[in-house]
Amino acid sequence: xxxxxxxxxxxxxxxxxxxxxxxxxxxxxxxxxxxxxxxxxxxxxxxxxxxxxxxxxxxxxxxxxxxxxxxxxxxxxxxxxxxxxxxxxxxxxxxxxxxxxxxxxxxxxxxxxx
Amino acid sequence: xxxxxxxxxxxxxxxxxxxxxxxxxxxxxxxxxxxxxxxxxxxxxxxxxxxxxxxxxxxxxxxxxxxxxxxxxxxxxxxxxxxxxxxxxxxxxxxxxxxxxxxxxxxxxxxxx
Numbered sequence: 001x002x003x004x005x006x007x008x009x010x011x012x013x014x015x016x017x018x019x020x021x022x023x024x025x026x027x028x029x030x031x032x033x034x035x036x037x038x039x040x041x042x043x044x045x046x047x048x049x050x051x052x053x054x055x056x057x058x059x060x061x062x063x064x065x066x067x068x069x070x071x072x073x074x075x076x077x078x079x080x081x082x083x084x085x086x087x088x089x090x091x092x093x094x095x096x097x098x099x100x101x102x103x104x105x106x107x108x109x110x111x112x113x114x
Numbered sequence: 115x116x117x118x119x120x121x122x123x124x125x126x127x128x129x130x131x132x133x134x135x136x137x138x139x140x141x142x143x144x145x146x147x148x149x150x151x152x153x154x155x156x157x158x159x160x161x162x163x164x165x166x167x168x169x170x171x172x173x174x175x176x177x178x179x180x181x182x183x184x185x186x187x188x189x190x191x192x193x194x195x196x197x198x199x200x201x202x203x204x205x206x207x208x209x210x211x212x213x214x215x216x217x218x219x220x221x222x223x224x225x226x227x
Contacts, residue, residue: 004157031213042118043203043217092158096213103148103205103215105157 002027002095006106013083013113020079021109023093028073033094033103034066043092049076083113118206120218127194127225134190135221137204141185146207148215149178149189153200161189161202194225 003026013019023032032049046066047057055068069077080087091109096102118139127133139147146165150158162171167182175192191198201222205215 009155033213035217040219042219043205043215045214045216048214101146101163102160103213104160107155107157 001102002029002097002104004093004095004104004106006093006109008109009107010110011112013111015084015113017083018079018081019083019111020077021091021093023076023078023106025074025095029095030073031096032070032076033096034068034076034078035092035094036089037092038086038089046078046091049078080111083111085113087111088113118204118216118218120202120204120221122221123219124222125224127223129195129225129227131194131225132190132192133194133223134188135202135223137187137189137218139185139187139204139206141182143209144182144185144206145209147180147182147187148205148207149187150203150205151200152203152220158203191223194223196225196227199223199225 005024007022011019034046035043036046037043045058046061047055047068049055049068049070051070051073065081067079088111093106094103121136146163148163149161151161152158162178164180169180171178177190180187189202201220203217203220205217208214
């Protein structure tokens with residue numbers, strides 16, 4: 001299993017500002033994933049954070065809005081830029097275990113934009 | 115694009131009741147089905163990963179079955195306890211990119227005394 005530390009656990013932000021969420025894993029992993037869950041919606045993949053190359057974004061998500069860094073194999077950040085109330089969500093980082101079967105998650109960041 | 119659906123959206127049972135939820139997913143190009151348990155302010159916890167048609171898995175009072183031909187999975191909880199209160203998520207693994215999960219909206223279970 002992998003232990004993932006994600007912070008902050010929650011924040012309340014003003015619209016128009018940006019928030020950076022950090023994700024630290026206790027072991028080296030090839031891919032890290034960023035998800036969000038808007039109220040009443042399913043967990044949706046934002047992007048895959050690749051070490052040494054640009055993140056791969058899912059349809060509907062763009063780098064300007066959700067820039068991602070992946071400086072090494074144990075750490076990644078997701079920034080939510082120029083926030084609006086629609087960005088109020090739970091954001092989760094995730095990694096896939098060594099066997100490639102299970103996914104492990106951080107505790108999530110509960111973001112409220114006012 | 116995978117479309118994963120779960121029902122019911124929420125469920126309220128009494129301690130000791132047994133209950134079950136449904137997850138439906140596209141049966142074509144199936145790769146794997148995951149069940150997670152997500153308590154508030156905690157990380158989603160992996161319960162089961164199921165790959166074969168007819169798979170049945172059990173973990174304590176919780177069990178799951180898989181039907182890949184018709185595209186559904188059931189999660190059963192026997193003798194529900196208050197600590198079982200959580201959101202139960204299912205996710206289908208994308209066969210194209212094996213690490214990508216497509217989640218349903220979850221079933222929110224509340225167990226009261």
